[in-house]
Amino acid sequence: MYEAREDRHAASSPIGRPRNHRADPAIPRAAVTVLGESGFQGLTVEQVARRAGAGRATVYRRRHTKEEMIIGALDALMADFDVEPSGDLHEDLFAMTRWLRDALLNAPEGRLLPHLAAQAAGDPNFPSSHMDTWVCPWHDAVEAVFVRGRTDGLVRQDVNLSAVVDLLAGVVILRLYLGHGKPLTDEQIQEMIEAVLGGVLL
């Protein structure tokens, strides 16, 4: 499961009818659409195939489980991260944390995260490369802000900045999914940043 079959196309010539490469991106796209309409439980291979204009076998041939169908979509969401650092530590942390909250709260792809997490838990074969990296653009960007702060002489040298970033991401997610439907407010984000910075600033 979860293995890429792309190598087949790298090889000389697979003989037979070539794959319809129009279907490759159409399937995840259809998955997200259906998902927005029917919810995660209502997401069906049949519906996705129909929407993508493909047969069920075509979907299965690509080894697309429910989860795989939408992983790409989540990656795409995080790749859309577009908060340009202004240079101001507080301001950048606030903007970026708020972006994370809003992306997970409002974007259709963002709402998938808990479902992916649920599936990943208890399934050691879940495509870890995706779970590995989904936060990466955001994580890296925030870490870069801290590194810049360190360069500017604002941040202590002896702090694991990656861990600090996870503190921020963690509390956003905690409040989103276990916070009785009340995600962090802007003020609470500020408060969290203050708390984190307390142990980070010189």
Place this chain on the structure above:
Amino acid sequence: MYEAREDRHAASSPIGRPRNHRADPAIPRAAVTVLGESGFQGLTVEQVARRAGAGRATVYRRRHTKEEMIIGALDALMADFDVEPSGDLHEDLFAMTRWLRDALLNAPEGRLLPHLAAQAAGDPNFPSSHMDTWVCPWHDAVEAVFVRGRTDGLVRQDVNLSAVVDLLAGVVILRLYLGHGKPLTDEQIQEMIEAVLGGVLL
């Protein structure tokens, strides 16, 4: 959905044969047992009913979705929280955070959390009282440790301690469910506690 029917029993007489109150707790108990054997996807109403010695209709009458069946179990797990504070701030935070990680990682009920969160995410009618309170025993205990620290003059007065506790809980959960199957190690827990305490200690 999710409405309490208890009031009917409190009222004079609900007419008709009264519900079998032996079955009420038996169903979630059976659900957790089955869940440990078959996993969340493999959890079947039929299996749960059989294990609980009840008919399928009896389960449906209780409006038990898969999730509702196990909410009580999760509450029970958190109620089992039994780390006695020693009085040492570092030590207590470490023990409690480690307990949380282990409970969610190892206990059958703990492994349900992401599934509950996923369900709650898209369902505003999800029994919020449960999501409200599931962390409470743990949260309150950790907050109490901080408060004691404040009393002892170790912790700053101007810090929102509840928010700090959420920082810890958040990072534990983040790494559990989105951390590529690599939960926080004991060393990383220590590291996180250091980071948090940096902004909290006087």
Place this chain on the structure above:
Amino acid sequence: MYEAREDRHAASSPIGRPRNHRADPAIPRAAVTVLGESGFQGLTVEQVARRAGAGRATVYRRRHTKEEMIIGALDALMADFDVEPSGDLHEDLFAMTRWLRDALLNAPEGRLLPHLAAQAAGDPNFPSSHMDTWVCPWHDAVEAVFVRGRTDGLVRQDVNLSAVVDLLAGVVILRLYLGHGKPLTDEQIQEMIEAVLGGVLL
């Protein structure tokens, strides 16, 4: 099953709350009503009880199976047989045979007959007294017409008149239920009577 419980009331003292004798006739009545609306398959104890304003247990206490509920109705239909013999053999046979066809074809109770027969077929314990006698009023009346014909010197002495009556009844029923939805027409009834009389008249 099928045993009469009437003896209980004949016995000295029933003690306890007496049965609601208003419900006794209400149940078969409700059964026929429901049957006209929902068909035989759709006839459920629940519906009948509801319609009769009774509880399900009240119905079961009377040992009413689906079939028992409606047997009485069929008896009542046949008891309604009201064709007065004119004295003319042909005319009377025609009127009576036509009445039988129409009763079984049009009356709601009449349409039950094949269902009762089907049930009786595989159930040796089926209340035979009812199947015994359901045609009796009709059978007896037609036989009486033949007997009168014999008295009048029209009919042979050496013919089993009861058997001849069954020939007529049989063909009516055959064409009703196995005759591709085309019951005997008036002309065909005449034809059958001619055929039968051919072997009966002097």
Place this chain on the structure above:
Amino acid sequence: MYEAREDRHAASSPIGRPRNHRADPAIPRAAVTVLGESGFQGLTVEQVARRAGAGRATVYRRRHTKEEMIIGALDALMADFDVEPSGDLHEDLFAMTRWLRDALLNAPEGRLLPHLAAQAAGDPNFPSSHMDTWVCPWHDAVEAVFVRGRTDGLVRQDVNLSAVVDLLAGVVILRLYLGHGKPLTDEQIQEMIEAVLGGVLL
């Protein structure tokens, strides 16, 4: 319902995997087997499907109600009619009528007839072609006996022989299903034949 789907297969290509035509006859066959074991009430789609080595959906796809499942079987029974006419009118009528009584009384498929009739009554869409023809082999054979008798100069020219055949069939069925569990005895069959022949013979 009851519509033939065969035309689709006759047409060029129905696209999609073709129906498993091995299952088509297997389903009624399994139905009769199960029916002999469990009775009509105990006949379950699940059981039939299992016995036929098919899935439940495969049965439903064939639009098989309980009744449709066994229609073919009844046709097969009547096709087994194998009483060779000896040339003697009385003897042949007796043998054939006795065969009919025994087939409906003893053969598992024969016992289905009242259930089919019950279903057909009140369902104008019931596959009439089957009810049309189920008696045909028998009917035609008996009529042929009468025709031969006419050829031999034994039978009157002005009698509707088909109607006479129905008189015989009707009384057999009447006594089978409404005759308080006492089908016609051999002597009674003789008696009925006598009565019928009385109006038929020259």
Place this chain on the structure above:
DNA sequence: CGTTAATCGAGACGGTACGTCGTGTCTTGTG
């Protein structure tokens, strides 16, 4: 007049069959 006992309505109980739907595989004909 209170006790006793069987009835009533209502409705939950453990079961079981229903007909639908989704799964992942397969089997066609057509590129």
Place this chain on the structure above:
DNA sequence: CACAAGACACGACGTACCGTCTCGATTAACG
């Protein structure tokens, strides 16, 4: 070979009835 279409065996779903039971309330005859 891949493709679309769709049938296949399987099995879970949620509903509906079954026949039984357990309630509180009712309604007599008996003590």
